[in-house]
Amino acid sequence: MNQHKEGEPDDRKPSRKIADELRHAIETGELAPGSKLQSERELAEKHGTARNTARAAIQLLAEEGLVTPEHGRGVFVRKQQPLIRLGNDRYSHKYRGTGLSPFLLECAKQGKTGRFEVLSIERIQPPADVAERLGVSDKTKSVLRRENVFWADDDPVQRVTTYIPWTLARGTGLLQEDIPHQYGIHGVFEDKGHVMHRIREEISARMPRAEEARHLRTPPGVPVIDVLHTSLDQTGNAYELTRFVMRADMTGLLYDVPVE
Amino acid sequence: MNQHKEGEPDDRKPSRKIADELRHAIETGELAPGSKLQSERELAEKHGTARNTARAAIQLLAEEGLVTPEHGRGVFVRKQQPLIRLGNDRYSHKYRGTGLSPFLLECAKQGKTGRFEVLSIERIQPPADVAERLGVSDKTKSVLRRENVFWADDDPVQRVTTYIPWTLARGTGLLQEDIPHQYGIHGVFEDKGHVMHRIREEISARMPRAEEARHLRTPPGVPVIDVLHTSLDQTGNAYELTRFVMRADMTGLLYDVPVE
DNA sequence: ACTATGAACTGGCTTGAGCCAGTTGGACTG
DNA sequence: CAGTCCAACTGGCTCAAGCCAGTTCATAGT
Incomplete structure (x- = not known):
C-alpha cells in the first residue's frame, strides 16, 4: 500500500x-x-x-x-462512462433526408435520452477566424449564427455553434428554432447549389473557459474538445462552419477515412 | 476593472x-x-x-x-503557441518512400527543430483494447511494441506507441532503433501484402496520467489528446495500431476527408 | 575577466484554527 | 403516515504564520 x-x-x-x-x-x-x-x-x-x-x-x-x-x-x-462517439460519417449521405440525428442515435445506443436546446439565432458580425474560413470579406452582420446545446439525459454534452453566410441563409427558414441543428439544414444548401463534398475539421483540446464550464457543467479536471468544422462543396468552397465544444468526459470522435 | x-x-x-x-x-x-x-x-x-x-x-x-x-x-x-497540426494526410501516399516525416515538416514550418527518441522496443503481451482491435487472439507476447517520444526544440510533444502483430514484425528490422517511427515502416507491410487502405482513429481528451505528465512535462491545466489509430488494408484487416498521446497546448489534429 | 557567495526575491507546501454551506437521516410533530 | 426540523456529517474557503526550495543578480574574492 x-x-x-x-x-x-x-x-x-x-x-x-x-x-x-x-x-x-x-x-x-x-x-x-x-x-x-x-x-x-x-x-x-x-x-x-x-x-x-x-x-x-x-x-x-x-x-x-x-x-x-x-x-x-x-x-x-469518477467512473468513466462510455463516450458518445461522433464520427465523420455523421455527415454521410445515408443520413440525409432521413430525419435521423447521429447524436441522438448514439445517445439511444447507450440508453440515454438525447435532446437539444436552441440558445440563440442571430445575424451577427463574424469573428475573425470564422470570417477567414468562410471567405466572408464584408464583415457587417454578414453571417447567421445559431447556438445549440445538446443534452444526454440531464447532462449538457456539447455546445454547437453554426455560422452560415447571410447570403445563403436569408429566406430559408433557418431562423426557425424547430430545425434540429445542422442535420436538417443541408437540403437548403443543396437547393442553392452547394452539395457537401468534403469536410475539414480542426481539432484541439483545452480546459473550458469559465463560461463554457458553466454551460457544460464540467467537473474540475475535465477538458473540452474543440472542433472547428467546415463544409466544402464540389468546388472547394466553404459554405458553412460549425464549432463544437464537447465535454471530453462524455464524448469522443471517430474518423474512418480512406488513405488518399 | x-x-x-x-x-x-x-x-x-x-x-x-x-x-x-x-x-x-x-x-x-x-x-x-x-x-x-x-x-x-x-x-x-x-x-x-x-x-x-x-x-x-x-x-x-x-x-x-x-x-x-x-x-x-x-x-x-500563458502564450498560446501555434499548434503543430497533424492531418490525416500524414499517412498519404505522397509521403511514402520519400523519407519525409509530416511531424518534422510541421516543426520546420514553425522554425522548430523536431526530433524523436526511442524509449523502448519490446515484444509483449498486448493490452486488451489493443488485442481486440488488432484481432490478436493469442495473447502470449504476440505483439511488438515500440514507444517513441517526439520533441520540438526542447519540448516533448507527443508519445507514440506502436503495436504490430509479432507474426508481421518478425525478421523485418523493425526492432532497429534507427527506423524513424512509423513513417519508415509501411513498406514492410506492403511487402507482406498489407497496403494501407483506410485509417480509423478514435479520439478523446483527458488530463494526463501522472506518468504521462512527467514524460511530456505538461504544465498544470494542459490536457492531452489521446488518439487510437488503426491502419486497415484492402480487406478491412487491422494490421497495425498506434496510440498517440499529445500535449494539447502544442498539437492539434486536422482531418480533410471526403463525405461518403 | 572569471567565479563563488549570498541576500532578496519568487512560488511550494504545511500547520491548526475557524466559519460557511450543502446533504443526510433520524426524531419529533401534526 | 407525511411532513418538518435539526444535529451531525460532508466539502469550500479563509486566515496568519512559518519554513523550504528554486531563481536572480549584485558583490566580493580570486
Missing part, C-alpha cells in the same frame, strides 16, 4: 504521499469507481496531517480527473 | 474576486501573453487577503490554462 522503498528516506511531500496512496488504491480497483473516499478530516487524521494537506492531496487527484468532490456529500472516484 | 455591479453586495469569495480581476486583465490584453503577474504576496496585500487566498486565485487560473506558475520566477500569462 505504501509506495516508498524500504530503507530510503521518503522525501515526498505529505500531500503527494496521500495522493499517491489514493491513486494507487484507485488504479488497483481497491477503491471502485463511484465509491466514496474517506472524508478530508479522516484522511488528515489517519496520516497525521492538517486537513488542508489532505485537501490538497484530493485536489491533485481532482486535477488528474480521477476523483470528483461533491459539496456536502463526499469525494467520489 | 472591478467586475461587480454598483449597489449590489459583492458576495463572491475573495479568491474568485481576485481570479476574475486577473482573468479580465488577461482577456483584455492588459496583461499580455508572456508577462509576469504580481507576486502572490503583492496580490494578497493589494486585496487585503492572506497569501493563501491569492494563491488559490492563481490556481483557479492555472486550472483554466490561462497562467503558468514557475517556481522561483513568478506566474506568467
Whole structure:
C-alpha cells in the first residue's frame, strides 16, 4: 500500500504521499469507481496531517480527473462512462433526408435520452477566424449564427455553434428554432447549389473557459474538445462552419477515412 | 476593472474576486501573453487577503490554462503557441518512400527543430483494447511494441506507441532503433501484402496520467489528446495500431476527408 | 575577466484554527 | 403516515504564520 522503498528516506511531500496512496488504491480497483473516499478530516487524521494537506492531496487527484468532490456529500472516484462517439460519417449521405440525428442515435445506443436546446439565432458580425474560413470579406452582420446545446439525459454534452453566410441563409427558414441543428439544414444548401463534398475539421483540446464550464457543467479536471468544422462543396468552397465544444468526459470522435 | 455591479453586495469569495480581476486583465490584453503577474504576496496585500487566498486565485487560473506558475520566477500569462497540426494526410501516399516525416515538416514550418527518441522496443503481451482491435487472439507476447517520444526544440510533444502483430514484425528490422517511427515502416507491410487502405482513429481528451505528465512535462491545466489509430488494408484487416498521446497546448489534429 | 557567495526575491507546501454551506437521516410533530 | 426540523456529517474557503526550495543578480574574492 505504501509506495516508498524500504530503507530510503521518503522525501515526498505529505500531500503527494496521500495522493499517491489514493491513486494507487484507485488504479488497483481497491477503491471502485463511484465509491466514496474517506472524508478530508479522516484522511488528515489517519496520516497525521492538517486537513488542508489532505485537501490538497484530493485536489491533485481532482486535477488528474480521477476523483470528483461533491459539496456536502463526499469525494467520489469518477467512473468513466462510455463516450458518445461522433464520427465523420455523421455527415454521410445515408443520413440525409432521413430525419435521423447521429447524436441522438448514439445517445439511444447507450440508453440515454438525447435532446437539444436552441440558445440563440442571430445575424451577427463574424469573428475573425470564422470570417477567414468562410471567405466572408464584408464583415457587417454578414453571417447567421445559431447556438445549440445538446443534452444526454440531464447532462449538457456539447455546445454547437453554426455560422452560415447571410447570403445563403436569408429566406430559408433557418431562423426557425424547430430545425434540429445542422442535420436538417443541408437540403437548403443543396437547393442553392452547394452539395457537401468534403469536410475539414480542426481539432484541439483545452480546459473550458469559465463560461463554457458553466454551460457544460464540467467537473474540475475535465477538458473540452474543440472542433472547428467546415463544409466544402464540389468546388472547394466553404459554405458553412460549425464549432463544437464537447465535454471530453462524455464524448469522443471517430474518423474512418480512406488513405488518399 | 472591478467586475461587480454598483449597489449590489459583492458576495463572491475573495479568491474568485481576485481570479476574475486577473482573468479580465488577461482577456483584455492588459496583461499580455508572456508577462509576469504580481507576486502572490503583492496580490494578497493589494486585496487585503492572506497569501493563501491569492494563491488559490492563481490556481483557479492555472486550472483554466490561462497562467503558468514557475517556481522561483513568478506566474506568467500563458502564450498560446501555434499548434503543430497533424492531418490525416500524414499517412498519404505522397509521403511514402520519400523519407519525409509530416511531424518534422510541421516543426520546420514553425522554425522548430523536431526530433524523436526511442524509449523502448519490446515484444509483449498486448493490452486488451489493443488485442481486440488488432484481432490478436493469442495473447502470449504476440505483439511488438515500440514507444517513441517526439520533441520540438526542447519540448516533448507527443508519445507514440506502436503495436504490430509479432507474426508481421518478425525478421523485418523493425526492432532497429534507427527506423524513424512509423513513417519508415509501411513498406514492410506492403511487402507482406498489407497496403494501407483506410485509417480509423478514435479520439478523446483527458488530463494526463501522472506518468504521462512527467514524460511530456505538461504544465498544470494542459490536457492531452489521446488518439487510437488503426491502419486497415484492402480487406478491412487491422494490421497495425498506434496510440498517440499529445500535449494539447502544442498539437492539434486536422482531418480533410471526403463525405461518403 | 572569471567565479563563488549570498541576500532578496519568487512560488511550494504545511500547520491548526475557524466559519460557511450543502446533504443526510433520524426524531419529533401534526 | 407525511411532513418538518435539526444535529451531525460532508466539502469550500479563509486566515496568519512559518519554513523550504528554486531563481536572480549584485558583490566580493580570486
